[in-house]
Amino acid sequence: MSLSSIGLMFRSKFTLVFGVMVAAVFVLAACSSDAEVNTGGTIRVGTTPDSITLDPAFLTTNPDIWIAKSVYNNIVSWTHELTVQPELAVEWEANDALTSYTFKLRKDVKFHNGEDFTAEDVVFTIGRLIDKELASPALGQLDFITAVVAEDDYTVRFELEAPNAFLPEALALYQGKILDSGVDLDNLLHAANGTGAFMLEEHITGERAVLKRNPDYWDEGKPYVDEVIFFYMAESQTRLEALKSGTLDIVVPIGGSEAAGLQGVPGVTVDQVSSGSYMVMAMMTDVAPFDNKLVRQALQMATDREAISQAAYFGLGSFGGDHPIPPTDPYYNPDAAAPAYDPEGAKKLLAEAGYPDGITVTLHTSPVFGGLVDMAVAFKESTAAAGINVEISRDPTDSYWSKVWLVEPFQSVHWFHRDPNGALSITYKSDAPWNEAHYNNPKVDQLIRDARAAKTFDERKAIFGEIQLILTDDVPRIIPFFMPVLVAMSDKVEGVFAHPGNNFILKEARLNSN
Amino acid sequence: MAQFLARRISLIALTLLVVSLAVFAITEILPGDVATAILGRGATPENLEILRQELGLNAPVYSRYLDWVWGILHWDWGESMVQKRPIWDLVLPRLSNSAVLAGFAFLVAVPTAIATGIWAGIRPGGLPDHAVSNASLVAISLPEFVTGVLLIVLFSSTLHWLPSSSILLPGESPLSKPSILILPTLTLTGVLFAYIMRMTRANVMGVMETSYVRTAILKGLPMRKVILRHVVPNAMLPTISVVAMNIGYMLGGLIIVDSVFAYPGLGRLLLTSITQRDIPLLQALALLISGVYAFSNLLADVAYALLNPRVRLG
Numbered sequence: 001m002s003l004s005s006i007g008l009m010f011r012s013k014f015t016l017v018f019g020v021m022v023a024a025v026f027v028l029a030a031c032s033s034d035a036e037v038n039t040g041g042t043i044r045v046g047t048t049p050d051s052i053t054l055d056p057a058f059l060t061t062n063p064d065i066w067i068a069k070s071v072y073n074n075i076v077s078w079t080h081e082l083t084v085q086p087e088l089a090v091e092w093e094a095n096d097a098l099t100s101y102t103f104k105l106r107k108d109v110k111f112h113n114g115e116d117f118t119a120e121d122v123v124f125t126i127g128r129l130i131d132k133e134l135a136s137p138a139l140g141q142l143d144f145i146t147a148v149v150a151e152d153d154y155t156v157r158f159e160l161e162a163p164n165a166f167l168p169e170a171l172a173l174y175q176g177k178i179l180d181s182g183v184d185l186d187n188l189l190h191a192a193n194g195t196g197a198f199m200l201e202e203h204i205t206g207e208r209a210v211l212k213r214n215p216d217y218w219d220e221g222k223p224y225v226d227e228v229i230f231f232y233m234a235e236s237q238t239r240l241e242a243l244k245s246g247t248l249d250i251v252v253p254i255g256g257s258e259a260a261g262l263q264g265v266p267g268v269t270v271d272q273v274s275s276g277s278y279m280v281m282a283m284m285t286d287v288a289p290f291d292n293k294l295v296r297q298a299l300q301m302a303t304d305r306e307a308i309s310q311a312a313y314f315g316l317g318s319f320g321g322d323h324p325i326p327p328t329d330p331y332y333n334p335d336a337a338a339p340a341y342d343p344e345g346a347k348k349l350l351a352e353a354g355y356p357d358g359i360t361v362t363l364h365t366s367p368v369f370g371g372l373v374d375m376a377v378a379f380k381e382s383t384a385a386a387g388i389n390v391e392i393s394r395d396p397t398d399s400y401w402s403k404v405w406l407v408e409p410f411q412s413v414h415w416f417h418r419d420p421n422g423a424l425s426i427t428y429k430s431d432a433p434w435n436e437a438h439y440n441n442p443k444v445d446q447l448i449r450d451a452r453a454a455k456t457f458d459e460r461k462a463i464f465g466e467i468q469l470i471l472t473d474d475v476p477r478i479i480p481f482f483m484p485v486l487v488a489m490s491d492k493v494e495g496v497f498a499h500p501g502n503n504f505i506l507k508e509a510r511l512n513s514n
Numbered sequence: 515m516a517q518f519l520a521r522r523i524s525l526i527a528l529t530l531l532v533v534s535l536a537v538f539a540i541t542e543i544l545p546g547d548v549a550t551a552i553l554g555r556g557a558t559p560e561n562l563e564i565l566r567q568e569l570g571l572n573a574p575v576y577s578r579y580l581d582w583v584w585g586i587l588h589w590d591w592g593e594s595m596v597q598k599r600p601i602w603d604l605v606l607p608r609l610s611n612s613a614v615l616a617g618f619a620f621l622v623a624v625p626t627a628i629a630t631g632i633w634a635g636i637r638p639g640g641l642p643d644h645a646v647s648n649a650s651l652v653a654i655s656l657p658e659f660v661t662g663v664l665l666i667v668l669f670s671s672t673l674h675w676l677p678s679s680s681i682l683l684p685g686e687s688p689l690s691k692p693s694i695l696i697l698p699t700l701t702l703t704g705v706l707f708a709y710i711m712r713m714t715r716a717n718v719m720g721v722m723e724t725s726y727v728r729t730a731i732l733k734g735l736p737m738r739k740v741i742l743r744h745v746v747p748n749a750m751l752p753t754i755s756v757v758a759m760n761i762g763y764m765l766g767g768l769i770i771v772d773s774v775f776a777y778p779g780l781g782r783l784l785l786t787s788i789t790q791r792d793i794p795l796l797q798a799l800a801l802l803i804s805g806v807y808a809f810s811n812l813l814a815d816v817a818y819a820l821l822n823p824r825v826r827l828g
Contacts, residue, residue: 049782052552052596052790060554135564137556186598202684205597205604206786207778210684231681233776234785241666241678242776399545401555402562433558 041511042227043493046239046248049206049232055188056177057129057136062253065174066504067209067230072177072194075103075122075156076168078501082276082329082417084168088117088178088195098163098453105154109218111180112192112199119150124181126158126171138175140426140433163453165460169419172501197223197507206232217507224495224510243268243488249511250489250496252504255370256314259486267491274318275485275500276326276417279375281363282436282477287409289361294353296475299361301339302346304382309481311378312371317481323471324415324423326482328500331420331461336468338479346386358387364411365392366400372412375480406436414483416502420464424448428471437476444470522815526808533804534797538579541793547571548595548791569595582797592794594787601798604783609802612779614688615771616764618695619702624757627707628750631714635749636741638719647715650708658767662701662774669697680777688777698775702767706760713756717749724748751822758814762807 051063056072059065075089086092092103109117126148129138145167147159158167170176179185180193192200195218198211209230213223231248233239236258242248244265254262259270283290283299290296300322309317320327321336339345350359365376373394380390395404405413413436415423426432429448430440444467451463471477485498495508541547549565550557566572573581585592591601634643653661670678680694688695721727722745730740765780772781780799787795 049786050789052554058552058556060556132560133564135553135556135561137553137561139561140558189597190599204778206782208681208684229683231776233679233681234773234782235776237663238666238679238774238776241671242681245670245674245678247677247679247681396545399550402550402557403545405555434555 038494038510038512039224039226041225042229043225043250043506043509043511044248045228045230045250045252046233046242047230047252049234051205051209051232053189054192054200054203055185056125056179057134057138057175059174059177060137062502063209063230063232065502066252067200067211068174068177068192068194069196069503070198070211070228070506071192071196071200072179073109073196074172074176075105075178076172078172078417078499078503080273080497080499082419082500084172088122092168094165094167096455098165098455099160101158101160101167102151103156103158105156106218107154109195110216111195112214113180114216115180115182117178117180117195118153119156120153121178121181122156123148123150125179126176128179129175136175138173141170141173141422142176144170162449164421165452165454166419166421169422173422198228208232211506219507223507225506228506228509240488243490246490248490249493250487252487253370254486254488256312256316256486259316259488260314262488269489269491271487271489271496271498272316272484273498273500274326274328274482275498275502276324276329276423277415277483277485277502278324278326278479278481279312279369279372279412279414279483280324280436280477280479281375281379281410281412283475284409284436284438285440285476286438289353289355289359290409292353293474294349295355295359297473298346298349298353298386299383299388300346300475300478301342301349302383302386302388303338303379303478303480304341305338305480306341307382308375308378312375313481313483316484316486318484319481320479321468321472322475322477322479323468324418324427324479325420325464325468326417328482329420330457331464333461333465333468336465336472338472341382343383343385346383346388350387358389360389360391361410362391362393362408364395364404364408366395366397366404368397368400369414371483372414376412379480406434411436417500421448421452424467428476439474439476441470441474519812519816522812526805526812529808530801530804533800534583535579537797537800538575538582538793541791541796542575544791546791548793551790552596582794586801591798594792594795596790596792597795601795604795605780605798605802608778608780608783611688611777612765612768612772612781615695615698615702615777615779616761616768618699619706619764620757622699623703623706624710627710628714628753630707631711631753632718632741632746632749634711635715635718636722636745638715643715646711650711653704653708654712656704658701658705658770659774661704662697662771665697665700666774678775680775682778694775694777698771698777701771701774702764705767706764709760709763710753710756714749714753717752718745721745721749747821751818754814754817754821755811758810761810765803765806 047063050061052061053064054068056068059068073088075087076084077087079085088106088109089103090106092101094101105119111117128134129136130142130145144161144164145158146161149157151157183193189203197214197217199214201212202210211228213226239251240258243251262268262270283296285291305319309315318327322338325332363376365373367373376392380392383390405411426434427436428439428444430445447463447467451460454460454463485500485502487498489496492511494512495510499505549562549569549571553561593600594604630646634646637643666678669676676696677694680698727744730744768779769781769785772779784799787799
C-alpha cells in the first residue's frame with residue numbers, strides 16, 4: 001500500500017479513517033519484516049474450562065470469546081489504543097445526521113468452506129443479533145439499529161433510530177462476529193465456518209479446541225503458526241505448572257496473584273496492559289440508605305482504592321473516577337478523578353446525612369469473577385475506620401446473575417471494556433438494560449444523547465467530560481480500580497500481547513527458534 | 515443362585531430408578547438451569563423465557579422426567595443440551611480414559627496394600643507395623659487435591675521427572691502416553707492403598723488370634739503354611755467387600771484427580787455437566803456411575819459366596 005492511497009482514503013467525507021491508517025501502518029510493517037518471521041509450529045494455550053458455545057451471538061465466557069476471535073472476524077475491531085479499525089470492512093461513512101452508515105467491505109475474503117464473504121453475511125449476522133426472538137446478550141447494545149440493508153455485494157447500510165456516532169464501536173462487540181449466511185446454526189460448536197485466521201478443527205467441551213491455520217486468510221502471510229490448541233484446565237495451579245514446565249506456551253486468563261507468582265520464573269513472561277475492565281460496587285439510588293447522596297459520597301470517601309487494588313488484584317490496578325471511562329480512553333477526563341481516601345471526612349458526611357453513629361450496609365458478592373470477593377473484604381476493612389459496618393453476603397455463583405445481580409441494592413460485579421457511549425448507555429441511562437444503580441438522571445440521559453449526536457471528537461470529549469464529573473460527584477457506583485489484562489507466556493512466543501479490550505489475538509503469534 | 519442374581523439385579527434396577535429421580539429432583543431444586551448457564555449475564559427475564567421455550571425447559575418436571583425415562587427404556591440416551599451431541603459419543607471416550615486410570619490405580623494399590631497389610635498384621639506392634647500404619651493414616655487424611663498438588667510440586671516442578679498435567683493432543687490416548695498416568699495413579703492410589711491395607715491388617719490380626727490358627731501353629735505347621743493356608747483366605751473375605759466399595763469411592767476421587775491433573779476422564783465431564791446444568795448428560799453419568807458401583811458390589815457378594823461355603827445364596 002502506498003502513501004498516496006492512504007491519502008485517497010482521507011478524502012471520503014466524514015469517514016473515520018483513523019483505523020484505516022493504523023491498518024495501513026500494520027501492512028507496511030508486515031511487508032518489511034516478512035522475511036525474518038518464523039512460521040509453523042503449534043501454540044498450546046491453557047485456559048479455564050467455562051466454554052459453553054461458539055455461536056457468536058451467545059459468547060459470554062473468556063475461552064469462547066477468544067476462540068471465536070481466531071475463527072471469525074468482526075467488520076471492525078478494537079486497536080491496542082482502544083480506537084476502532086476496519087477488519088472485514090474497508091471504510092465507512094455516516095450521513096450528516098449520523099442516522100445512517102454505509103460500510104464498504106473487503107472483496108478478497110473467503111469463508112473457511114471456500115464461499116465468498118459478501119454483504120449478505122453481514123445482513124444475516126447483525127440482523128440475527130437485533131432479532132428479539134433470538135435473545136442474544138448483544139441485543140441491549142445494538143437495539144438502536146433499525147435496519148441492515150445490502151446495497152450491493154460489498155456495501156452494507158445501517159439505519160439507526162436516532163443520531164449515533166458510536167455505531168462502529170458497537171459493531172466491534174464480541175458477539176458481532178460475522179457468520180456465513182448459509183451456516184448450520186445448530187452445529188457451530190463443532191463445525192464453525194468463519195473468515196478468521198484459524199479454522200476450527202476439533203472442539204471437545206471440557207477438554208480442548210484445536211485450530212488449524214487458514215491458508216486462504218485475507219490478511220496475507222498470516223497467521224504464522226500452523227496450529228493453536230486451547231486446553232480447558234480447571235485448576236489455575238495446574239495451568240501455571242504446565243506453563244513453567246513447557247507443556248503449555250500461553251496461559252490466559254491469569255489474576256494478579258498468579259502474575260506475582262510468575263515473577264522471576266525463568267523462560268516465562270507476563271504481558272500486562274491497563275484496560276477499561278473494572279470491578280464495581282453499585283448502590284441502588286432509589287433504595288434507602290443509598291437514596292441519600294451524602295451516604296453514597298461517604299462510602300466513596302471511605303474507599304481505600306490502593307488497598308482494594310492490592311487485595312483484589314495484587315496492586316496492579318489503575319485508578320480513575322467513579323465512572324466507567326478508564327484513564328487509557330481517549331475520552332478520559334482527569335478532572336473527574338475520585339476523591340482521596342479520607343475516613344474522617346466520610347464520618348462527617350455520614351453525620352450530615354443523619355447517621356452520626358455510623359451505618360450498617362450489606363454488600364453482595366460472589367466468586368463469579370476472580371478478585372470480587374477480595375474487593376468486598378478490602379472494602380469492608382477500609383470503610384470500618386469511617387464508622388461504616390459493611391456486612392458481606394457471599395452468594396453462590398450458580399444464581400448470582402439471575403437472583404442477586406440487578407436485584408440486591410448493594411452489589412459487586414465486574415465489567416469488560418466498552419467505549420464510553422456503550423459503557424454509559426448500558427449501565428447509567430435511566431432506561432439502560434443493566435442499570436445496576438437504578439440511576440435516573442435526566443441530565444445524564446440528555447448528555448449521552450448529545451454525545452452520540454455530536455459531530456466531532458472534541459465536542460464529544462467535552463460532553464463525556466461533563467458526564468464523568470457528574471458521575472464521580474453523584475456516585476451511583478463505586479469503581480475502585482481498573483483491572484489490567486494479563487497474559488502469561490513462554491519466552492518462545494512472539495507476537496502475542498495483552499489487549500486492553502480483553503481480546504486475545506493469535507494471528508500474529510509465532511514461535512521463535514531458541 | 516439364579517434366583518439370587520435375579521433378585522439382586524432387579525434391586526439394582528430399582529436403585530438406578532431412585533438415583534435418576536434424585537438427580538432430577540436435585541437439579542430442579544438447584545438455582546439456575548441450562549438456560550442461565552448459556553446466557554450468563556445476558557440472562558434477562560425475556561431472554562431466559564425465549565431460550566427455555568426453545569430448549570423445552572418450560573414443560574412440567576414430571577413430563578420432562580417421563581420423556582427421559584421413556585427414551586432410556588428404548589436405549590435412547592438423548593443429546594447433550596449444550597454440546598448438541600449424542601450422549602454416548604461424549605461419554606465413551608471419557609469412560610475408557612477413566613477405566614484406564616482406575617484400572618492402573620487398582621493394579622498398583624490392591625496387591626501392594628494386601629501384601630503390606632498381611633505383613634503388618636502378622637507382626638502387630640513392631641516397628642514396620644507402626645511405620646506402615648501411621649503412613650496409611652496420613653494417606654487417608656490427606657484429600658486428593660492436596661496429595662495431587664504435592665506430587666506435582668515434587669515430581670514435576672522440582673525434579674522435572676514427570677508432566678504436571680495430563681492433557682492429550684489430538685490422536686493421543688492415555689495408553690499411548692503412559693507418563694501422564696503416573697501422577698494421577700499415585701494420587702488415587704494413596705487413599706485406596708491405605709484403606710485396603712488397614713482393613714487387611716485388622717483382619718489378619720483378628721484371624722491370627724483365632725483358635726484354629728493357634729492349633730495349626732501348635733501342631734507344628736510351618737509358619738509360612740499357616741499364613742498362606744489358614745490366615746490369608748480367611749482374612750481376605752472382608753477385604754473383597756472393601757475393594758468393591760472402593761470402586762465407588764474411586765469414581766468420586768476421579769472428579770478431583772481429573773481437575774487437578776486436567777485428565778480427560780469421566781470426572782471432568784460430570785463436573786462440566788453439573789456447572790452447565792446439562793441434565794441429560796448428568797443423568798447418563800449418574801446412572802453409569804451408580805450402575806458400576808452397584809454391579810461391583812454384586813460381584814463382591816458373588817465372590818464372597820464362592821470363597822466362603824458358609825454363605826448360601828438363594
